[in-house]
């Protein structure tokens with residue numbers, strides 16, 4: 550048994566027995582895992598011990614620092630404008646980054662946004678943007694800097710050099726049921742955001758059935774942990790707890806969500822998407838200490854749309870090209886009159902995923918046109934036979950399993966019986 554194998558077992562045992570990991574143990578295990586010295590099965594055991602027994606703030610802070618140190622740190626100080634970024638913990642129909650980045654750029658801050666692809670029932674920003682013909686997610690650090698200077702907003706894939714420890718660990722957590730641990734989620738998100746080098750950061754921590762965090766108290770704990778990590782690293786950080794009991798907007802699916810985002814940039818679009826875009830944009834500008842145009846005005850006067858077009862073109866996309874549509878549609882109608890009392894975010898997310906909008910394994914392709922469109926939201930009156938949802942897929946055989954995911958997620962009942970929803974903004978932490 551090598552000294553390193555022995556050390557790994559010791560680290561696992563410490564956490565298994567509810568002990569505290571020392572700074573030296575954390576530095577060693579994160580570095581050794583990145584180098585392949587600590588095996589996947591050992592890190593799986595440690596991740597499970599962390600999920601079950603937690604970590605204190607010192608351990609989380611050190612773990613985050615070790616993940617940052619596993620790769621490069623970016624520096625946008627020469628962009629010439631304050632930088633601000635947003636991170637969402639993920640939800641269904643959450644297309645907010647698409648209108649938000651150009652809106653914030655139009656109001657005077659620079660937005661360097663490294664985004665991810667979807668896994669499971671939540672969609673990924675890069676998958677959505679890739680439905681725009683020609684658009685490329687990968688840009689070099691030099692291109693990223695040039696786009697930030699010229700356009701003010703760039704949404705792209707994180708390079709391999711950024712927090713490689715997190716890339717490896719996140720893939721492992723995904724297949725070992727260890728994603729839902731607050732210390733691991735907080736360090737995963739914040740290591741990437743701190744390494745990315747943004748000056749200000751607004752976290753959109755989703756709460757509800759379609760989110761990682763199903764209840765307000767765990768979302769609050771995650772948000773406070775992340776705000777603490779950001780502030781300790783010199784990033785002006787704040788978090789908004791926002792609703793994800795009902796999906797956002799009217800669509801979930803890649804091209805469907807791009808279309809809806811363009812409607813918002815054109816001054817229209819669903820009220821909740823507009824409200825959340827404006828709310829997050831104001832927070833980002835405030836955190837970046839930029840006093841300029843109001844985001845609602847940038848949506849009205851076309852300056853945000855202009856930024857969007859330039860942002861898409863800068864990464865090879867054609868903002869005027871028609872977006873892909875799925876080959877088949879299936880309309881779900883109301884079997885009675887009444888009121889839509891339930892539209893569950895998780896069920897809609899699973900349905901969109903089963904229709905082809907998401908992937909089961911990270912190497913799977915996604916369908917650009919697939920997804921779910923809902924024509925009513927909870928509280929709306931419904932007539933018998935009225936269309937409630939349209940399902941979109943390239944493969945008709947996917948409709949039955951999507952319908953099964955929706956069977957408990959959509960309810961029409963007596964008028965006046967819709968339960969209270971979470972407010973769009975539940976709480977703000979930091980700032």
Ligand code: URA
Nearest residue numbers: 638719733734737738
């Ligand atoms: N998003 C991340 O980047 N990491 C997590 O652990 C969860 C969500």
